[in-house]
Amino acid sequence: METPVGKTNFIWDFIDEDLESGRYQSVHTRFPPEPNGYLHIGHCKALAADFLTADHYGGLCNLRFDDTNPAKEENEFVEGIMEDIRWLGFEWKGGLFFASQYYQACYDIAVDWVKRGLAYVDEQTPEEVRESRGTLTEPGKNSPYRDRPVEESLRLFEEMKAGKHAEGSMILRMKIDMASPNMNMRDPAMYRILFKEHHRTGKEWCIYPMYDFSHPIGDALECVTHSLCSLEYEDHRVLYEWVVEHAKDMLPGRPRQIEFSRLNLTRTIMSKRYLRMLVEKGVVSGWDDPRMPTLCAMRRRGYMPEAIRDFVDRIGLAKADSEVDLALLEHCVRESLSETAPRAMAVLRPLKIVLENWPEGEQDKLTIENHPGHPEMGERTITFTRELYIEQEDFMEVPARKYFRLFIGGEVRLKSAYIIKAERCDKDADGNVTCVYCTVDLSSRNGSEGALRKVKGTLHWVSATQGLPMEARVYEPLLMEDNEEETETKKDFLERLNPRSLEVCHGYMEESLAGAKTGDKFQFLRMGYFCKDPDSTEALPVFNHIVGLRDTFKKVMEGSKNG
RNA sequence: UGGGGUAUCGCCAAGCGGUAAGGCACGGGACUUUGACUCCCGCAUCGUAGGUUCAAAUCCUGCUACCCCAGCCA
Numbered sequence: 001m002e003t004p005v006g007k008t009n010f011i012w013d014f015i016d017e018d019l020e021s022g023r024y025q026s027v028h029t030r031f032p033p034e035p036n037g038y039l040h041i042g043h044c045k046a047l048a049a050d051f052l053t054a055d056h057y058g059g060l061c062n063l064r065f066d067d068t069n070p071a072k073e074e075n076e077f078v079e080g081i082m083e084d085i086r087w088l089g090f091e092w093k094g095g096l097f098f099a100s101q102y103y104q105a106c107y108d109i110a111v112d113w114v115k116r117g118l119a120y121v122d123e124q125t126p127e128e129v130r131e132s133r134g135t136l137t138e139p140g141k142n143s144p145y146r147d148r149p150v151e152e153s154l155r156l157f158e159e160m161k162a163g164k165h166a167e168g169s170m171i172l173r174m175k176i177d178m179a180s181p182n183m184n185m186r187d188p189a190m191y192r193i194l195f196k197e198h199h200r201t202g203k204e205w206c207i208y209p210m211y212d213f214s215h216p217i218g219d220a221l222e223c224v225t226h227s228l229c230s231l232e233y234e235d236h237r238v239l240y241e242w243v244v245e246h247a248k249d250m251l252p253g254r255p256r257q258i259e260f261s262r263l264n265l266t267r268t269i270m271s272k273r274y275l276r277m278l279v280e281k282g283v284v285s286g287w288d289d290p291r292m293p294t295l296c297a298m299r300r301r302g303y304m305p306e307a308i309r310d311f312v313d314r315i316g317l318a319k320a321d322s323e324v325d326l327a328l329l330e331h332c333v334r335e336s337l338s339e340t341a342p343r344a345m346a347v348l349r350p351l352k353i354v355l356e357n358w359p360e361g362e363q364d365k366l367t368i369e370n371h372p373g374h375p376e377m378g379e380r381t382i383t384f385t386r387e388l389y390i391e392q393e394d395f396m397e398v399p400a401r402k403y404f405r406l407f408i409g410g411e412v413r414l415k416s417a418y419i420i421k422a423e424r425c426d427k428d429a430d431g432n433v434t435c436v437y438c439t440v441d442l443s444s445r446n447g448s449e450g451a452l453r454k455v456k457g458t459l460h461w462v463s464a465t466q467g468l469p470m471e472a473r474v475y476e477p478l479l480m481e482d483n484e485e486e487t488e489t490k491k492d493f494l495e496r497l498n499p500r501s502l503e504v505c506h507g508y509m510e511e512s513l514a515g516a517k518t519g520d521k522f523q524f525l526r527m528g529y530f531c532k533d534p535d536s537t538e539a540l541p542v543f544n545h546i547v548g549l550r551d552t553f554k555k556v557m558e559g560s561k562n563g
Numbered sequence: 564u565g566g567g568g569u570a571u572c573g574c575c576a577a578g579c580g581g582u583a584a585g586g587c588a589c590g591g592g593a594c595u596u597u598g599a600c601u602c603c604c605g606c607a608u609c610g611u612a613g614g615u616u617c618a619a620a621u622c623c624u625g626c627u628a629c630c631c632c633a634g635c636c637a
Contacts, residue, residue, distance in 0.1 A: 007577090034637055069636060126635055133633055137565045140633085171635050181566040183632050192635035211637045233632055235567045259568090261630095266574080314586060316576050318569095321630050325574045328587045338600065373600075394597090404598060413596055446596075458597040526597050553598050 001036050009317040011053065011258050014077065015226060018256070019057075024225045027059035028094060031085070033217070034066045035077035035199075037272040038287040038294045039084045039309070041329070045263040048312040049228050051090040060094030062222050067100050070198035078199075084295040089303045099209075099218050100200045106209045106217055107161065109247045110172060110190055114153045118192060118246055120146055121156040123170045132178070133186050140186045146175065157507035160193055163206045167193045174213070176242065184239045188212050212236060216243040216255065221376070222319050223253035230262040231319065263315065264323040267480045268293045274493060278479075283497065290475050290544050291501050301475065302521050302531025302546035307333040333547045337521060337529045342370040342377055344522040345415065345460045346471045346509035346530075346543070350389035352435045352464060355420065357442070358386040363466070366446060369418040380512045384417050387464035391527070394459045395436055397425060400561040404457035406436070413458040415525060419451070421446040460525040467508035472530065476501040476543040509541070 018024045031050040039047075054061035063085065067073045085092070107335035113119035122129065122145045134140030157172055159165055172191040180186055190213040195206050208215075219227045227240075240257045248254070264270060269278075275292065275512065278284045289293050290301035298308065311332040315324050345368075364384040370377040390406070399407035406412045411421045419441045426435040481498050513522070518534045528548035532541065 013579095032637090036637085066637065072636075122635095129635075132634075133589095135565085135633055138633095139565090168635065173635095183566075185566095186633085189635055194635085208635095210635080231568070233637090235632060237567090261569085314575080315601085316586095318576070320569055320576090322575060325587065328575075331587060372596090402598085415596060417596090451596080455596085456598095458595090460597065523599085526599070528599095549597095549599050551598080556598065 007313075011049065011226075011228065011260060011317060012056065014258055015053070015057065018225070019436050023256075026225070027054060027057035027213050028062070028223055028225045029054045029059065029217065029228060030062040030222060030224045031090075031092070032066045032099075032218070033065045033081050034069070034072070035074060036069075036072040037077060037276055037297055038080050040270060040272075040275065040292075040294045041265060041268070041298065042263045042270040042293075044088065044308055044312045045294070045315070046228070046230070047085065047088060047090060047259075048309070049260060050318055053226065053228065054094070059225075061090075061092060062094035062224065063092035063095055064099060064218055064222065066211070066215065066218075067098055067198070067200065068208050068211060070194060070196040070208065070390040073199055075199045080296060084299075087295065087299055088308065094222070097213050097218070097222060098200055100198060102214065102218050102221055103201065103205055103209065103390075105221060105250070106214055107207075109217065109250055110157065110209075110213075111154070112250065113174070113190075113246065114157055114172070115150060117150060117175065119153070119172055119174050120148060121153045121160070121170050122146070122173045122187075126168055129171075129189075133183070134178070136183070140546075142178050143173070146178075146187070157191075160191065160207050163195070165193060167195060169193065170205075174242075176239075182235055182238060184212065185242075188239060212239055213243060214464050215259075216240045217247065217251065219255040220244055220247070220251035220253040224255045224439070225253070227255045227257045229257060229259055229380065231259050231321070232464055233257065234259045238312065254355065259319070260317050261319050262323055263312075264321075264325055265293070266326045268326060269295065269479050277494075281494070283494065286318075290473070290497070291479060293479065299491070300533070302519075302529065303333055307336045310336065318400055323406060330547045334529070334549070335416070337523065339374075341521045341523045341529055343368075343372070343525055344370075344513055345382070345462055346470060346472065346507055346512060346522075346524045346527070347389040347391055347460065347462045347467075348474070348505040348507040348524070348527055349392040350462075350507055351392045351395055351433065353388045353390055353420070353461070354435060354437050355386050355388070355440045356423070356437055357439045358404070360386055362386065364417075364445070365505055366417055367408075382510050382512065383463050383466040384414075385463040385465050388414070388461045389464055389467065390414075390436075390459050390461050392433075394457075395425075395433060397433060400557060402556050403560075405459060406457065408436075410456050410457075411441075413444075413455045414461045415458050416446045417461070418442070419453075419455055460527075462508040462510055464508070466511050468511055468541070470507055470509040470513070470541045470543060472505040472524075472543045472545065473505040473533070474505060491495065509543075513541070516541065523549075 029050045040145040051061045122143045132141045171189045173187045176185045178186045189210050191207045194208050237257050288300045311329050365381045367379050369379045394405045396407045406422050408422050413419050419439040422438050424437050425433050427435050476498050517530045520532045523529050529546040530543040531546050533544045
C-alpha cells in the first residue's frame with residue numbers, strides 16, 4: 001500500500017481541521033461510480049482520493065454504485081468496475097452499496113418534504129420547466145403548481161409512484177428559490193417518472209430519484225463523512241447541504257462535500273460518451289481494446305496496477321484545471337517494467353541477413369543474460385545461424401549522419417553473438433532492401449578475446465531458421481491526433497482518431513519465447529515493452545505493445561535530415 | 564456588478580509573511596554488448612497593476628484570462 005508519507009493535499013488539510021474541531025471523530029469516504037461504462041484512467045484519481053484518504057486516516061471507504069438512471073446502466077458495468085478496482089488493489093472495506101438500495105428511504109424523505117411544504121409535484125411540460133427556470137443572468141419564475149395544496153402534491157406523488165402518470169407528465173421538485181443566482185437552487189427536480197426496468201430493482205419502481213437528491217442521502221445513510229467529488233459539483237454543494245439539512249431527522253450522518261479537479265491526459269479521450277461511441281461503432285474491438293484508455297484495456301495491454309498507482313500519486317490532488325502529459329504515465333509504466341521485465345530478442349519488421357562466411361547448417365548456442373541488471377533472473381541460450389533477421393530500420397545502404405547501425409562496409413555487433421560487416425545487399429524493383437550479405441568476424445564470439453573490441457552499434461537479431469513466427473501489435477498509446485482547433489462535433493471526433501493507432505507486425509521471436517505465458521512481459525531490445533496477449537486465434541503468439549523505450553535515435557535521424 | 568471556481572517553469576505540483584521543493588519533459592556530459600537503463604550538471608521570482616510591510620508567491624485593492632452551471636444525466 002502506498003503511504004503518502006510527506007505528501008499531503010488540500011483535502012487532507014480540511015479533514016485535519018474537521019478532526020481537530022471535533023466536527024468528525026473519524027473519516028469515512030465512498031467511491032460512487034455510475035455503472036454506465038467501464039472505468040478509465042481518469043477515474044483513478046478519484047479512486048485514489050477516496051480509498052487512500054480513508055487509509056490515511058484509518059477509516060473506511062465504501063463502493064457505491066450510483067444507479068439512479070435505469071436508462072443508462074447495466075450489470076455488465078458493475079461487474080467490470082468491481083474487477084478493475086480490485087485489480088488496482090483497492091478494497092471497499094466500508095462495504096458494497098447501490099443507490100438503488102435507498103429508493104425507499106428517498107421516497108420516505110420525499111413524502112415528508114411534501115408534507116412539510118418543501119417539495120411539490122410540478123405538471124409543467126419539460127419545455128415549460130426549462131423556460132421558467134430563467135437564464136444565467138435572469139431569475140426564474142415560479143411554477144403555477146408551486147403553491148398547490150400539500151394534499152394534492154401528496155396524492156399526485158403517490159400516483160406517480162403507482163404508475164398512474166405518463167413519463168414526462170410531472171415531476172417532484174424541491175421548493176427552494178426560483179430567483180437564486182445559483183441555477184441548481186431553482187427548485188431542482190427530485191423525482192422523474194421512468195418506465196424502465198432497473199438492472200437491480202427490476203420493475204419495482206417507475207419513479208427514480210435525481211442525483212442531487214439521492215447522492216447526499218446515500219452519503220448520509222452510509223455515514224460518509226467526506227464526500228469527495230470533482231469540480232463541476234462545486235455549485236451543487238449548497239444544494240447538497242440543503243438536502244442533508246432538511247432531511248437530518250431521517251439521516252444518521254452529516255457528510256461534507258469537498259471538490260477537486262479531475263484528471264485529464266493529453267490526447268486522451270476521457271468522456272464515457274465518446275468511449276461508448278467507439279465501442280458501439282466498432283472503431284475498437286471493445287472496452288478492453290488495448291488502444292482504449294480504460295483500465296481493462298490497460299490491463300490487457302500489460303500496464304501494471306503499481307505503475308498506475310504511482311502515476312496517480314505523482315500527479316497530485318488540487319483544484320486547478322489540469323491536463324497531465326501522457327509522457328508521465330508512460331514514464332511510470334516504463335520505470336516499473338524496466339526492473340521486472342526480462343529482456344528478449346524479437347524482430348518486428350524483419351530484414352534477412354546472410355552470413356556468407358558462416359558454414360551452411362552450422363549452429364552456435366549462445367548464452368544471454370535475461371536482465372543485465374539482475375543476474376538472479378538467470379540466462380538462456382539462443383541459436384546463432386547463417387541466416388538471421390534484423391530490424392529493417394537497423395540497416396541503411398548509405399548511412400545517415402551519426403548512424404550507429406549497419407550499412408554497407410560498416411561493422412556492427414549482434415547482441416551477445418558476433419561482430420558482422422555488411423558487404424552488399426539485394427533490392428526489389430522499388431528499391432527496398434530485401435537481403436543483406438555480410439561476413440562474420442569468427443574471432444569475435446561473445447565472451448572471447450576478439451569480442452572486446454569496440455564497435456559503434458549493437459543490434460538485436462533472431463535466427464531465420466530457429467526463430468519462431470510471432471505477431472506484434474504495436475499500439476499507439478493515444479486515441480487522438482494532436483489538433484490545435486477545438487472541433488467538437490461527433491463526426492469530427494471520429495475523424496480525429498489516430499489512424500496509425502494499431503500496426504500489426506509479422507515478425508520473429510527468439511526460440512526461448514515459445515514458453516511465454518499470457519500476461520508475461522518482456523523488453524524487446526530497443527523496440528520497447530511487450531506483453532503476451534491471451535488472444536491467439538491464429539495459433540501465432542501475439543504480443544501487445546505496452547510502451548516504447550525513450551527513443552533519442554529518432555531525434556538524431558530527424559536532426560540529420562534537417563541539416 | 565448572474566453565480567461558483569482557478570491562476571507558481573513546456574506539463575503536473577509544493578509553498579500558508581522571511582527571501583521559489585519535487586516529478587515529467589527538455590538541454591549538456593559520463594557510462595554502455597542496442598542511441599535504452601544508470602549517473603552527474605543545467606533549467607521559474609510566482610497572471611497583471613498598485614498598496615501594506617524591514618521583508619509578500621504568500622496580506623489588501625483593482626484589473627485580466629481560463630473552467631463550470633440554464634438535463635425530467637451523473
